[in-house]
Amino acid sequence: MPLGIDFAPWNVPLKRRLQTLAVAHYVIIFLMAIGPIVPWLVITLLLVCFPILAPMVVLYLFWIYVWDRQTPHKGGRRVPFMRRLSIWRYFRDFFPIHLVKTSDLDPNKNYLFCCHPHGILSIGHFATFATEGTRFDQQYPGITPYLMILEETLRAPILRDYIMSSGVCVSSKESCLYSLNQGPGHSVALIVGGAAESLEARPGSTTLVLKERRGFVKIALTAGYELSMFGLVTCTCVTVRSNSLSVCPTTV
Helix, strand or coil: CHHHCCCCCCCCCHHHHHHHHHHHHHHHHHHHHHCCHHHHHHHHHHHHHCHHHHHHHHHHHHHHHHHCCCHHHCCCCCCHHHHCCCHHHHHHHHCCCCCCCCCCCCCCCCEEEEEECCCCCCHHHHHHHCCCCCCHHHHCCCCEEEEEECHHHHCCCCHHHHHHCCCEEECCHHHHHHHHCCCCCEEEEEECCHHHHHCCCECCECCCCCCCCCHHHHHHHHHCCEEEEEECCEEEEEEEECCEEEEEEEEC
């Protein structure tokens, strides 16, 4: 092929093209959030091309960085309609992603889901806990998950509100406890390995970063929440009851 580029054939089915578009949408949003050049460029262009909008832009920036700055730490701004958009079904089917249910969850309890491995983009975890693409709400009725992500990802103007609409929050002790204390069934999904684990992502291998990751266990032990492991590989399910740990193997 010219320039060494292997282009997709013209006869690719429309459904597959929509699936690819859904994944491209996710990757672009992710990259713009961690390196928010584009959002600031849009704001700059608005100020240059439409100076009359300057007061509105200033008010918006004041709102997200002063008045509304604690929202990502306090449950975010979940919009059920956004979680159920058809784009997430195409996103799921591209790989595809499956949520395998191994047991029921009591909707009267709170759970701390510890996810692994992180991967580069945490695609499986996002599809499961930040969208209804894998039908989490149907498989676990009464459970309301909040996916914890890096605070820097929720600082980009415009994008922060779009991302929070999926039910994501800042990954911190205070944020976890706030979400867990919202009532029965409110649960937190925490990608334990964090950014350090994402750097270990390699094709054909799984590396977990857990040695210095004890905060989530302390939260569960202190507050008495259910602590379960969610992963893309065979893992261990740790359940916390009455400040004691019980361990059993499971496959998810």
